[in-house]
Amino acid sequence: MSVIENIGLLDTRNIKEDLAKEITKICNVGILIESNESRLLLKNCEKVNVGFVVEIPKDIQMVTCSGILKINRNYLEGLLNQIAILVNGTIIFEEDIDSNLINEKIYCLIVNGRMICPEKLNGVIQSKSKINGRICSYKDDYILFSSTIILNNQFLYGLKPHSKLAIDKAIIIEDVDMKLFEEKVSNIQILDKLVIADEVEKEFAKYIDEYYLLDKTVVPKGSKYIEHDIKLNDNTIKRYNDSILFVDGEVEIYLEDDSKLKDHIKSLICDSIVCRAKNYEAVKGILGNENIEIEIIEGKLIKNTGKMVLSGVVENVDEGVTIRNMGKLVIDENIDVDVFNKKVKSILNFGLIVAPEKVINIVRSKIEEDYGHIKISSSQKDNIEKEENILYSNTGELRL
Numbered sequence: 001m002s003v004i005e006n007i008g009l010l011d012t013r014n015i016k017e018d019l020a021k022e023i024t025k026i027c028n029v030g031i032l033i034e035s036n037e038s039r040l041l042l043k044n045c046e047k048v049n050v051g052f053v054v055e056i057p058k059d060i061q062m063v064t065c066s067g068i069l070k071i072n073r074n075y076l077e078g079l080l081n082q083i084a085i086l087v088n089g090t091i092i093f094e095e096d097i098d099s100n101l102i103n104e105k106i107y108c109l110i111v112n113g114r115m116i117c118p119e120k121l122n123g124v125i126q127s128k129s130k131i132n133g134r135i136c137s138y139k140d141d142y143i144l145f146s147s148t149i150i151l152n153n154q155f156l157y158g159l160k161p162h163s164k165l166a167i168d169k170a171i172i173i174e175d176v177d178m179k180l181f182e183e184k185v186s187n188i189q190i191l192d193k194l195v196i197a198d199e200v201e202k203e204f205a206k207y208i209d210e211y212y213l214l215d216k217t218v219v220p221k222g223s224k225y226i227e228h229d230i231k232l233n234d235n236t237i238k239r240y241n242d243s244i245l246f247v248d249g250e251v252e253i254y255l256e257d258d259s260k261l262k263d264h265i266k267s268l269i270c271d272s273i274v275c276r277a278k279n280y281e282a283v284k285g286i287l288g289n290e291n292i293e294i295e296i297i298e299g300k301l302i303k304n305t306g307k308m309v310l311s312g313v314v315e316n317v318d319e320g321v322t323i324r325n326m327g328k329l330v331i332d333e334n335i336d337v338d339v340f341n342k343k344v345k346s347i348l349n350f351g352l353i354v355a356p357e358k359v360i361n362i363v364r365s366k367i368e369e370d371y372g373h374i375k376i377s378s379s380q381k382d383n384i385e386k387e388e389n390i391l392y393s394n395t396g397e398l399r400l
Helices: 017-022 036-041 073-077 099-105 119-126 153-157 178-184 198-205 277-284 337-343 360-366 378-384
Strands: 002-011 023-034 046-055 061-071 083-093 106-118 129-138 143-150 163-172 185-197 216-219 224-226 230-232 243-253 265-276 293-297 300-304 307-310 321-325 328-331 344-349 352-355 367-370 373-376 389-399
Touching (some): 023 106, 099 106, 099 119, 106 119, 129 185, 178 185, 265 277, 277 293, 337 344, 337 360, 344 360, 352 360, 360 367
Parallel strands (some): 023 046, 143 163, 224 243, 230 243, 243 265, 265 293, 352 373
């Protein structure tokens, strides 16, 4: 008997009968694609922990994308036959498409993430979709900007007069020539988030659709916007001088001397903060929002969002590490158990940890938050479960 496990996308539509007879179990699959024929061939196969099951005929081509996929009229008209689309990320439909073209060219749509589309296509697209995430629709005759837009004079120069804008994320914290703005913009629709300076909020509110229903952050005028995670230590903090920071992400703070933190950063607004216990009081003193989550860790933070093999990397960190695992973390078979126990202070697990038997109990003792799975390395697990033959395992996409 054979097992298929830990597969992101499993397409069984073209499976052969002899292979189907060998497979007794399919487990831990994000999306299972099957045809009427393959479902009958695998009718006796046990299916455990499967996220989505979608039936798609064998003659429909599957298009997959991780990241951002933009669909316009040229894209669809270039297709010879209907397709099924799977997106792990964001799919964006542009305004030049009509519902007839959607019906003609798209068999079905599977989205793990976000979908952005014109309001006029909302119904027809949702009728063909399985969506695990958010749906955002923008108004007819609005120009779509699907990325973060810093609304300043330079941006306005490129617009036609009286434009209607649909902006995914808008940042309005710089000085703007209001005469130029009124000439270029008639309406703004915010799809996701707005960051706006308090001194200009009243002036811009009347141009922004449904302003008081929006997810928005009001910051002091003169704030510096940073659109990614940052780390602040005794060297990098010198880049700022009495600054008001708005960070669209996470801030890690590792300071040996935090007595001058307020001299460099007057106020900090961000999604979350990671710091050591000795910096906590100083960090609290610069918070620009009392709802910011602060996570106190020991040592330095190692973040894993993909696949990471942990071997000798912890040996070179004097103060030790906290590991935040959001992907697959593999503990090397040859890791020094004593060094691992000494240097790894804690583990926050939101994914999969694979460890040799000699450290599995130590790994479990380090776990502070566990929303994932922990298992013994496959080479040792095979000795425990000899009766199972793992046919395919730990694969992002598999087509049989």
